[in-house]
Amino acid sequence: MNTVKINVKKTEGFKEFIVPEKITVTDALEYINKNYGENIQFRVSCRAGQCGSCAMTINKKSRLACKTKVEDKMYIEPLDGFDVIIDLVVDRSPYYKKLGTLKNYIQQKNGKPNLEELSNLKIYPNDIKDVKSIRGCIECLSCISMCPARKYSNYPGPTFMRQLARFAFDKRDDSKRESDAFNENIYNCTTCGRCVEVCPKEIDIVHNVVEKLREKTFKKGYNLESHLEVRKNALLQKRSIPKDKSSFLEEVKDEYFVENEKLRVAFFTGCLVDFRLLELGKSAVRVLNAHGVSVVIPKLQVCCGSPYIRTGQTDISEMLKKQNLEIFNKLNVDYVVTLCAGCGSTLKNDYKEKEFKIKDITEILTEVGLIEYKPLDITVTYHDPCHLRRGQKVYLEPRKILESIPKLKFVEMEIPDQCCGAGGGVRSGKPEVAALIGKRKANMVYKTDADYVITVCPFCEYHVRDSLKKYMEENSFKKEIPVMNIVSLLDKVI
Secondary structure: OOEEEEEEEEOOEEEEEEEEOOOEHHHHHHHHHHHOOOOOOOOOOOOOOOOOOOEEEEOOEEEEOOOOEOOOOEEEEOOOOOOEEEOOEEOOHHHHHHHHHHOOOOOOOOOOOOHHHHHOOOOOHHHHHHHHOOOOOOOOOHHHHHOHHHHHOOOOOHHHHHHHHHHHOOOOOOOOHHHHHHHOOHHHOOOOOHHHHHOOOOOOHHHHHHHHHHHHHHHOOOOOHHHHHHHHHHHHHOOOOOOOOOOHHHHOOOEEOOOOOOEEEEEEOOHHHHHOOHHHHHHHHHHHHHOOEEEEOOOOOOOOOHHHHHOOOHHHHHHHHHHHHHHHOOOOOOEEEEOOHHHHHHHHHOOOOOOOOEEEHHHHHHHHOOOOOOOOOOEEEEOOOHHHHOOOOOOHHHHHHHHOOOOOEEOOOOOOOOOOOOOOOHHHHOHHHHHHHHHHHHHHHHHHOOOEEEEOOHHHHHHHHHHHHHHHHHOOOOOOOOEEEHHHHHHHHO
16 A cells, blocks of 8 residues: 655644545545544535535645545645634634624615515526626635735635625625625735635636625725725826836837747736836846847837726726727737736736737746856745736746756745735735735745845735835844846846
8 A cells, every 4th residue: 555644733733644645635534543543633524525614724725625635745734814623623603703794695775685576576697697606605714714815904804705795796685785895804805816726616706706896896986095096097197107207118119029030029018117117128128039039019008907907996997908909909929928917917817808819928938948048146036926826827937947047046935926915906005914914925035045036026026025125124134135026137147
């Protein structure tokens, strides 16, 4: 019998056991209790991934124990974010008490459902499409366990918002669910996608709950002042940030062609590259050219709309999307390339009408083939932007690039794809929440003792840099760890 070693966290601490391979975690726990004389306490019921009772933290992620196979050196812990009763059993009662405050039933104008009136109300398929997409929840609470906004702020978590959305999207419900959503801090969600990643029923809580609920909330006038300021920028300049000097698009040419062209791409700059990080944009052109990629730069492009989609301002995002589609759909290029995780995720996932293909710059470079880089004797760690790791499923390509640079030492931080706290309008709308989440990221970075943090998102770059500076000052550290975009790094070694 082939075996594997697993580590189970009991009340008194971790303990290692040898169990048969290819069995589920629940089977492994029962095997341990039977063959080792242990009495590990854990919840399990249906064993078919339908009841949600067996959710645990397995290798740092929330998973159903009945559907997860054991792996060598696996770590099994109680569901994170809850008080532990004993061993792997956590106290779920705070969630159920919170859910009880929701008025978890259809309400009408007088506060009570009129059964006769409801029975005469005609419901059509289009009326239930939004509700139908979010009804598969088994309340395993995996999403709540992994949610950074819940962990570091007064936010009830993804599945609470999912329950709220069920009624907000139901035409039979007349109550002010939008007000409830606002008061329950729906704008604390960073839209990092952790909840979607761990959901055993693959419910897209980010797009089908939070963003749609924010759209309804915004339309009813429940919004944040800072988000309205960002709105003014779009109305004035079709960018999410104000212009304070000449832009990247004003300083560069329309085309940068190379001989022996491998690919031709159109560069979607994004707001930060265009208005703030001009040198980063110029580095991107040089790096692409060095890899045999010709670059076309459409001068009339505007904000991708991501900040407005994430904050419920869909009227603005639709206006911006329409202009970008008119420009990029006409281009004769192999791909549209992005340098910003948020832009790339938005173009890939929210531009349903696009006639072009999108790729992150790291995808383009690895596709055409990495070149021989100059050696660089530094130690780096890498931060996975949420909109790249989960929004685009791109995480191997940046690591492949880092590992190909001679003399460069690459070390992983504890949770490289842990949200930095900046996304979803949180950095602008709830800076105190963004700072708390960012502090956790800064702690992970400093534990690596790296010389630099590398990322592929200008927005993450700003926030991680601010978080590291504050963390360094609070702890009186002498070592400063700068943040660098992977493109800036490549510009040094091409």
